Amino acid sequence: MDTILVVNAGSSSVKFQVFSIEGEGRLRRQIKGQVDGIGSRPRLRASGTSGDPMADRAYPIEAVADVPAAMGLAGNWLREELRIHPIAVGHRVVHGGPDYERPVLIDHGVVARLERFISLAPLHQPHNLAPIRSVLANFPSLPQVACFDTAFHRTHAAVADHYAIPHQLHAEGVRRYGFHGLSYEYIAKTLSQIAPDLAKQRVIVAHLGSGASMCAIKNGRSVESTMGFTALDGLPMGTRPGQIDPGVVLYLMTEKGMSASDMQNFLYRDCGLKGLSGVSNDMRELEASKDPKAKLAIDHFVYRIGLNTGMLAAALQGLDAFVFTAGIGENSATIRARVVAQLGWLGMTLDQTENARHARLISRSDGSIPVYVVPTDEELMIAQHTLSLLMNRPSSHPQQARAS
Numbered sequence: 001m002d003t004i005l006v007v008n009a010g011s012s013s014v015k016f017q018v019f020s021i022e023g024e025g026r027l028r029r030q031i032k033g034q035v036d037g038i039g040s041r042p043r044l045r046a047s048g049t050s051g052d053p054m055a056d057r058a059y060p061i062e063a064v065a066d067v068p069a070a071m072g073l074a075g076n077w078l079r080e081e082l083r084i085h086p087i088a089v090g091h092r093v094v095h096g097g098p099d100y101e102r103p104v105l106i107d108h109g110v111v112a113r114l115e116r117f118i119s120l121a122p123l124h125q126p127h128n129l130a131p132i133r134s135v136l137a138n139f140p141s142l143p144q145v146a147c148f149d150t151a152f153h154r155t156h157a158a159v160a161d162h163y164a165i166p167h168q169l170h171a172e173g174v175r176r177y178g179f180h181g182l183s184y185e186y187i188a189k190t191l192s193q194i195a196p197d198l199a200k201q202r203v204i205v206a207h208l209g210s211g212a213s214m215c216a217i218k219n220g221r222s223v224e225s226t227m228g229f230t231a232l233d234g235l236p237m238g239t240r241p242g243q244i245d246p247g248v249v250l251y252l253m254t255e256k257g258m259s260a261s262d263m264q265n266f267l268y269r270d271c272g273l274k275g276l277s278g279v280s281n282d283m284r285e286l287e288a289s290k291d292p293k294a295k296l297a298i299d300h301f302v303y304r305i306g307l308n309t310g311m312l313a314a315a316l317q318g319l320d321a322f323v324f325t326a327g328i329g330e331n332s333a334t335i336r337a338r339v340v341a342q343l344g345w346l347g348m349t350l351d352q353t354e355n356a357r358h359a360r361l362i363s364r365s366d367g368s369i370p371v372y373v374v375p376t377d378e379e380l381m382i383a384q385h386t387l388s389l390l391m392n393r394p395s396s397h398p399q400q401a402r403a404s
């Protein structure tokens with residue numbers, strides 16, 4: 001069985017999935033797993049297609065001290081216990097910088113280029129690159145593909161890509177990149193199958209997870225996004241504030257003596273739903289809470305989705321469909337109902353029964369804008385890109401590339 005391994009590495013976990021390659025290049029998910037608690041309480045967990053547990057093991061802290069060690073642990077488990085030898089590895093890489101507008105086959109030159117973007121995404125890029133380097137070192141002939149969260153947004157016009165700051169900074173890479181691109185690409189692709197006419201028109205997708213953003217898509221291409229230079233901008237998120245006046249940052253640094261690293265921790269970990277509610281970063285807990293600050297946090301979240309929809313509709317010069325996706329978008333009928341109510345002025349109406357059962361189409365037929373719920377699948381997108389690059393290589397001999 002030929003397989004593709006998909007890797008999504010963060011600071012404290014390495015998530016992985018294995019896809020088998022079926023006839024005509026179709027992919028089937030076989031295993032979902034992760035090594036988490038890196039450097040604290042390492043644990044390998046994995047399950048099969050129907051959620052059946054395959055592994056749940058704890059390790060001593062020194063056995064999995066960093067991301068390469070976690071990658072090694074997952075790789076050894078797959079090879080030695082399951083006899084799985086992937087013919088390629090697809091990686092989620094948060095930043096492709098200004099240049100990469102599509103996935104790329106990795107070599108040492110690509111790694112060196114991607115290292116230059118570490119300063120643009122210091123919390124993610126180093127962890128994304130670590131397993132790439134360890135696979136390159138241990139299995140130099142195993143093809144690896146980098147798939148970027150920024151790539152789908154490289155179609156933005158210059159007016160959308162710039163900040164109003166001196167031009168030299170744009171040349172250095174200080175731009176509005178946009179993120180969650182693999183999710184938006186998957187949604188755009190899926191919409192072209194479920195509603196091909198709408199997919200050619202003006203669509204707003206709301207990716208509402210612990211990270212949250214929205215994207216304006218016209219004829220399958222991204223024209224605008226709520227995120228910018230980093231994944232801090234735009235909507236309020238689990239622990240990030242979203243759009244914030246830079247004057248607040250200056251105030252905290254000058255009046256409260258916060259350093260750059262204090263600021264980084266504050267903006268990435270202490271704000272958003274968690275900071276505003278003082279209760280939790282998890283929407284389920286906020287929905288269950290009686291605390292008025294939890295209610296304020298939800299109200300703020302919904303309000304900002306409404307404001308940002310107006311902005312993105314302006315970028316699109318109209319709106320033909322709206323899509324919810326990711327953890328909150330796929331699972332919270334309450335948030336969807338509130339967002340649709342907020343957007344009633346645009347002509348959205350909700351079918352409450354369909355919304356309650358998380359149907360694919362949740363708008364009523366008397367509304368002018370269809371509203372969809374489409375579960376996202378960034379890992380499948382990465383696997384598809386990896387397979388497609390593998391097959392289109394000038395000398396593609398997948399069997400020779402197998403890790404041994």
Ligand code: ADP
Nearest residue numbers: 208209210211281282283284326327328331332
């Ligand atoms: P990420 O991939 O960015 O970590 P997800 O897309 O998995 O995030 O979304 C995680 C969030 O989804 C959780 O923090 C939680 O707030 C929210 N969520 C998941 N299920 C539900 C639900 N049934 N109701 C409300 N919110 C939910």
